[in-house]
Amino acid sequence: MPLPKHVRLVEVGPRDGLQNEAQPISVADKVRLVDDLTEAGLAYIEVGSFVSPKWVPQMAGSAEVFAGIHQRPGVTYAALAPNLRGFEDALAAGVKEVAVFAAASEAFSQRNINCSISDSLKRFEPIMEAARNHGVRVRGYVSCVLGCPYEGKVSAEQVAPVARALHDMGCYEVSLGDTIGTGTAGETRRLFEVVAAQVPREQLAGHFHDTYGQALANVYASLLEGISVFDSSVAGLGGCPYAKGATGNIASEDVVYLLQGLGIETGIDLERLITAGRRISSVLGRDNGSRVARARSAQ
Numbered sequence: 001m002p003l004p005k006h007v008r009l010v011e012v013g014p015r016d017g018l019q020n021e022a023q024p025i026s027v028a029d030k031v032r033l034v035d036d037l038t039e040a041g042l043a044y045i046e047v048g049s050f051v052s053p054k055w056v057p058q059m060a061g062s063a064e065v066f067a068g069i070h071q072r073p074g075v076t077y078a079a080l081a082p083n084l085r086g087f088e089d090a091l092a093a094g095v096k097e098v099a100v101f102a103a104a105s106e107a108f109s110q111r112n113i114n115c116s117i118s119d120s121l122k123r124f125e126p127i128m129e130a131a132r133n134h135g136v137r138v139r140g141y142v143s144c145v146l147g148c149p150y151e152g153k154v155s156a157e158q159v160a161p162v163a164r165a166l167h168d169m170g171c172y173e174v175s176l177g178d179t180i181g182t183g184t185a186g187e188t189r190r191l192f193e194v195v196a197a198q199v200p201r202e203q204l205a206g207h208f209h210d211t212y213g214q215a216l217a218n219v220y221a222s223l224l225e226g227i228s229v230f231d232s233s234v235a236g237l238g239g240c241p242y243a244k245g246a247t248g249n250i251a252s253e254d255v256v257y258l259l260q261g262l263g264i265e266t267g268i269d270l271e272r273l274i275t276a277g278r279r280i281s282s283v284l285g286r287d288n289g290s291r292v293a294r295a296r297s298a299q
């Protein structure tokens, strides 16, 4: 399959990246991060989550973050909503796009959202209806597509029906998440081959964590399968509160560098992105998780 000419990056740093941080991060720092990402040319930024603050305390101020950011026309600013309550809170905060999240493994579904996979899908139905009524677009996630921290291996055949269910209920795009970052390029290719029999390729996205150092290889493998949307996190921020040991998402800077090398357009200014990553890394007092940003600092 020819490589795509254009790739869309879904920047998940402010949400997937920061949700795992134990230290307090001010609303002002979160707003600054989102504004920096807007300046860098990201067309899609996941800003926060409307989930229970008891489950994920770091996302508690998401409404304030939405109120503070400078939204640029043409850029999508999205939030996670696990149930109707979350959707209504997101709507009240002026959010125009939400994401619902299911899992391919029962154990992860229980630990993450306290219900079975089928109950989670039922819980999303009223969100989909309310979203249609309010003209809000809904993206879907499937977690643990290449492995589960509690159940081990997860087959592509387990993932496909969940992705299909999200697609059938109206998610315009379904992002397949390698939550614990154990997947390999071969497994990634097979995953997309199998799932694409149920959901059109152009409505699938890849979401890779870099725990085993395979994320960039998995992006390339996905490109070969005709996938042209990837979730990534500036400075490789992140992890998952319900997946112990999972490292950050693939660093946005590293994906942009890979894509530039392939002549694939993203609309993102790499230098500004590196600056955004440096700033949030220094706020968090963390090493920058982007290899590209680290290499640039050493030059």
Ligand SMILES: CC(C)(COP(=O)([O-])OP(=O)([O-])OC[C@H]1O[C@@H](n2cnc3c(N)ncnc32)[C@H](O)[C@@H]1OP(=O)([O-])[O-])[C@@H](O)C(=O)NCCC(=O)NCCSC(=O)C[C@@](C)(O)CC(=O)[O-]
Pocket (backbone or CB within 6 Å): 016, 019, 049, 050, 051, 052, 053, 055, 056, 080, 082, 083, 085, 086, 087, 089, 101, 112, 113, 114, 141, 142, 143, 144, 177, 178, 179, 207, 240, 241
């Ligand atoms: C889904 C629930 C709420 C179920 O949690 P529950 O305890 O079963 O829910 P409940 O309906 O029984 O409510 C319990 C309490 O939470 C409140 N509550 C209920 N809903 C909300 C809401 N929306 N916002 C704020 N508060 C809420 C509710 O009002 C009540 O408050 P209390 O009476 O105890 O004071 C909980 O499990 C939850 O919030 N989970 C979120 C988990 C999460 O955010 N995980 C990280 C995101 S997923 C991810 O990172 C993976 C991904 C997407 O990146 C892809 C990948 O890498 O795999």
